[in-house]
Amino acid sequence: MLPEIWSYIETEDGSPDDTAYMMAAESRRTAGIFNAEACAVIFGSPALKILEELKWYGLKKVYLFKIASRLSPEGIARALHKAALKYNPQFLLFADTPSGSEVAARTAASLKRGLISNCIDFESEDGKPIARKAVYNGKAHAAFAWESYSPYLATINLSSLENAKEKNKNNPELISEEVKTESAITTLIRKWEVRRSELDLCEARVVIGVGRGVDVHFMETIRRLADLIQGVIGGSRIAVYTGLIPLDRQIGTTGKWLNSDIYFTIGISGAPQHVMGIKGVKKIIALDIAKQAPIFRYAKLGIIGDMHEVIPKLINLLESDAKRDP
Amino acid sequence: MKIIICLKLITEPDVVEFDIKSEQLHDIYKVLDHIGYHLIEEALLLRKKLGGEVIGVSVAPEEGDEILKNALIYGIDRAMRIWRDDFQHADTWKSSLAIAEILREIGFDLVLCGTKSKDTGSGFMVSALAEHLRVPSATGIIGIEAVNDKKIVVHKKLMKGKRETYNLELPAVLGLEEGINEPGYVAPFSRTYRRGMGRKVELILPKLLKTEGNRLIKTLRFSQPSPRVKVGKDVSSLSIQDKLKMMRGELGREKEELFNGSPEDAARKIFNQLKETIK
Numbered sequence: 001m002l003p004e005i006w007s008y009i010e011t012e013d014g015s016p017d018d019t020a021y022m023m024a025a026e027s028r029r030t031a032g033i034f035n036a037e038a039c040a041v042i043f044g045s046p047a048l049k050i051l052e053e054l055k056w057y058g059l060k061k062v063y064l065f066k067i068a069s070r071l072s073p074e075g076i077a078r079a080l081h082k083a084a085l086k087y088n089p090q091f092l093l094f095a096d097t098p099s100g101s102e103v104a105a106r107t108a109a110s111l112k113r114g115l116i117s118n119c120i121d122f123e124s125e126d127g128k129p130i131a132r133k134a135v136y137n138g139k140a141h142a143a144f145a146w147e148s149y150s151p152y153l154a155t156i157n158l159s160s161l162e163n164a165k166e167k168n169k170n171n172p173e174l175i176s177e178e179v180k181t182e183s184a185i186t187t188l189i190r191k192w193e194v195r196r197s198e199l200d201l202c203e204a205r206v207v208i209g210v211g212r213g214v215d216v217h218f219m220e221t222i223r224r225l226a227d228l229i230q231g232v233i234g235g236s237r238i239a240v241y242t243g244l245i246p247l248d249r250q251i252g253t254t255g256k257w258l259n260s261d262i263y264f265t266i267g268i269s270g271a272p273q274h275v276m277g278i279k280g281v282k283k284i285i286a287l288d289i290a291k292q293a294p295i296f297r298y299a300k301l302g303i304i305g306d307m308h309e310v311i312p313k314l315i316n317l318l319e320s321d322a323k324r325d326p
Numbered sequence: 327m328k329i330i331i332c333l334k335l336i337t338e339p340d341v342v343e344f345d346i347k348s349e350q351l352h353d354i355y356k357v358l359d360h361i362g363y364h365l366i367e368e369a370l371l372l373r374k375k376l377g378g379e380v381i382g383v384s385v386a387p388e389e390g391d392e393i394l395k396n397a398l399i400y401g402i403d404r405a406m407r408i409w410r411d412d413f414q415h416a417d418t419w420k421s422s423l424a425i426a427e428i429l430r431e432i433g434f435d436l437v438l439c440g441t442k443s444k445d446t447g448s449g450f451m452v453s454a455l456a457e458h459l460r461v462p463s464a465t466g467i468i469g470i471e472a473v474n475d476k477k478i479v480v481h482k483k484l485m486k487g488k489r490e491t492y493n494l495e496l497p498a499v500l501g502l503e504e505g506i507n508e509p510g511y512v513a514p515f516s517r518t519y520r521r522g523m524g525r526k527v528e529l530i531l532p533k534l535l536k537t538e539g540n541r542l543i544k545t546l547r548f549s550q551p552s553p554r555v556k557v558g559k560d561v562s563s564l565s566i567q568d569k570l571k572m573m574r575g576e577l578g579r580e581k582e583e584l585f586n587g588s589p590e591d592a593a594r595k596i597f598n599q600l601k602e603t604i605k
Contacts, residue, residue: 097484101449102453105450105452105453106457109453109454109456109458112542113542114417114541116543117442117447118447135446136351137339139339139344139551140344140351140548140550141549143545145546146542147542186493188493189491190491191490191491193489194489203486205487206604229600261604262600300583300599301582302583302584302585303596305587306589311593314597318597321601
């Protein structure tokens with residue numbers, strides 16, 4: 001029987017987290033490297049939609065741990081500990097999100113097994129698995145090896161994850177188990193959310209970047225746009241120098257590194273130092289008047305045009321849309 | 327109340343250089359991990375509120391004395407350096423065992439650590455300590471409200487603006503984030519400064535047996551950053567150009583669109599893209 005690779009699928013109140021399906025794909029990828037079976041682990045009572053969607057990721061087994069109420073990271077770790085001793089998987093993989101890495105660390109500590117966090121890749125060396133991760137701000141990669149027995153625990157770097165589906169559906173074996181919830185020492189009081197436009201740049205989902213091309217008087221219009229799309233305004237070093245944005249809103253090698261869903265640049269040409277900081281962005285929209293601006297090479301959508309004409313029209317569109325669909 | 331802060335001596339990531347030829351790290355310059363200053367500040371704030379003492383501990387070689395002395399100058403009450411020669415290549419687990427041993431001896435109410443260090447950042451210390459000491463833990467903390475010396479309320483940072491608030495019973499181990507406070511400043515020759523100068527860093531030898539303090543992971547080597555193989559792709563079959571593209575993250579990316587038309591159409595195009603992503 002082949003060893004199993006377990007991927008911890010994060011769900012929140014029954015709906016999938018951003019990383020959920022990516023972790024399923026990661027399970028299959030790792031299974032390919034070590035010639036093992038790809039499996040997924042879910043806690044809670046997920047919607048049928050998730051289980052249906054998971055069929056696209058070439059998984060062999062799905063372990064479903066049913067819980068009556070919400071479990072703390074410690075509770076999940078305890079349940080994973082028991083399950084790992086029972087089924088003996090070779091790997092336990094987690095996404096490197098705040099909650100994923102906490103569960104991973106607690107599980108590793110209670111199993112007394114090694115944890116390598118923020119991994120980029122796995123390799124097999126002399127029949128033993130090794131993991132590679134970026135260290136010292138990405139200046140070098142370091143190879144780590146587990147000195148403990150299996151299961152080997154690892155968390156996966158978020159920008160390395162990818163949502164890769166298989167061509168065909170398959171039917172993974174579903175193994176469900178009840179998990180008793182014990183009384184927790186840590187109790188959740190409430191959940192809350194910070195307003196999107198007040199977030200720090202590293203955390204923001206929507207970012208607007210301003211550069212040399214933007215005039216001080218035009219900032220008011222850009223702030224209006226930021227309000228409408230609930231985005232955070234950042235910018236290049238020049239924008240800091242000209243006083244458009246404060247220093248803590250600088251994007252690039254010497255400033256903040258973005259990890260947002262969308263980055264809309266206005267009047268930024270795209271110097272290498274700036275582009276380094278926007279590597280993690282999922283979608284870049286660039287607006288600049290110069291056709292040869294290097295930023296267009298990185299943008300999903302590049303617009304050559306005058307911001308003084310395009311932005312007010314965009315604001316009109318957004319405003320009328322907001323009225324129609326409040 | 328006894329507040330313990332775990333300070334880490336790290337290789338300054340901004341200064342260190344990796345030499346591709348020799349595959350070695352250069353310019354290794356040891357400093358206190360920046361979260362350490364936040365830990366000191368938070369511990370001092372809590373001490374002000376609840377009273378008690380603040381003890382700084384660090385698993386570090388002789389170089390660590392300097393950072394602990396610095397912490398004393400900032401106003402903490404005691405500083406302990408834990409070290410034995412076989413800790414040279416210790417991993418987080420081994421260090422955590424040593425710290426836990428000392429903490430059991432001196433007693434504690436609240437242990438503050440950084441969630442992840444800046445250099446290698448395994449993020450394992452908080453959970454490992456909590457496991458050894460059999461106390462609750464929480465990481466990613468951006469706010470602590472001290473209710474009394476038996477109970478605290480903590481705010482936890484999750485992704486994309488989501489936050490959670492928890493009730494925790496003391497003793498507990500917490501992993502803090504940098505956003506928790508602004509590190510304070512001590513004026514040279516002020517009272518706090520002079521008192522700190524007068525204190526000494528204590529050196530402690532852990533009794534930990536070599537067998538129980540086995541490492542769980544080891545560092546094999548450092549290498550040049552190289553691309554990750556995509557799901558279902560064999561990297562050895564790629565050409566050099568494709569490998570370079572992969573490193574820059576350009577391989578298999580969707581075709582970009584460059585639009586040069588009327589402002590109306592341009593605005594409409596941006597609007598559609600924004601709408602697609604922002605729900």
